[in-house]
Amino acid sequence: MSEKIQAEARSEFGKGAARRIRRENKVPAVIYGHGNDPVHLTLPGHATMMALKHGGANALLELEVDGDTHLALTKQVQVDPIRRTLEHVDFVAVRRGEKVTVDVPVLVEGDAAPETLVVTENSTVQLEAEATNIPESVEVSIEGAEVGTQVLASDLAIPAGTTLLTDPDTLMVNVTAQVTAEALEAELEAAEAEAGIERDESDEEAAEAEAAAADGEGSTDEGEGSSDEE
CATH class of the missing domain: 1.20.5 (Single alpha-helices involved in coiled-coils or other helix-helix interfaces)
Structure with missing residues (x-):
């Protein structure tokens, strides 16, 4: 589902203009795609932040500008590392029914068997999906998984209407034996000895x-x- 955001056309550019926009609790943004010239916008800060949180990594927004509506897929979000406020958002213009390529987060659920270590080898999977029907995530359960369990991209439950683009043999989740502190210390000492490193x-x-x-x-x-x- 897409969320509607009332946007304003932007005619000022550069760092100074961007700072002025942010001081007004707004966000500079741009829409690319479909061979059209980039559309530069100013978005309301709070409403945009909430829409991106609801939509996830591939949030789809309807941006209304001067009577026109742009269906836009989020591609890059810049966030201030200290204040955690939006700095800039890049969108790609899409059409309803159009297929797009997206990276979707993989969520690991459940608890593996005791004395195991669950390693997420790849945290996203690449899919082709309709622009208006992009899954927020792909879930994989490792409940009770024993040592040696491996989840490949081909094992993921891909939502209907989407196509897996990631190599099917890509390792997504690996369940290994839990390493004790003593074993880890022994391995480290052996590696250091082999490398000729003397500990203080x-x-x-x-x-x-x-x-x-x-x-x-x-x-x-x-x-x-x-x-x-x-």
């Missing part, structure tokens, strides 16, 4: 060595005292 002695190891040396000296002193008494 840790504070704990240094304390243990000092304690052992002190015990050894104490034993020697006691032995010497016994000899003098005799």
Whole structure:
């Protein structure tokens, strides 16, 4: 489903103009596609943020500008890393019934068997879908999965009306044995030894060595005292 946003045509460009737009709690945006000239817009900040949250990574919006409606698919969203506000949005113009290529998030659900480690090898899958019927995500269950379980792209339950474009043999999710801290430490030490890397002695190891040396000296002193008494 698409959400309607009332937009304004934008005639000012550059960093200064973009800053002025953002100060008014609005967002600069542009629509590309279908061989037309880019359409530069100003969008309401809060309404656009909510529409993108509802629509997900491939949000479809109806942008109304000066009486015209543009059906636009979200392609790139720039967000301020500190304030988490929208900086700029790029859209691609689409038509109803048109097929588009999109990357859809893969959501892993459930809990694998005990003492396993679930590794998401690829977090998105590429699909071809109708512009007005793009799935928000593709779900895969690993409930009770044992060590050695592998989920390939061909194993995913692709929604009806969509086509898988990712190589079917692509590994999406891999269930492996959980590595213990001791085993990980042993592997690290072996790798370092093979590479000729010498570790610096840790504070704990240094304390243990000092304690052992002190015990050894104490034993020697006691032995010497016994000899003098005799």
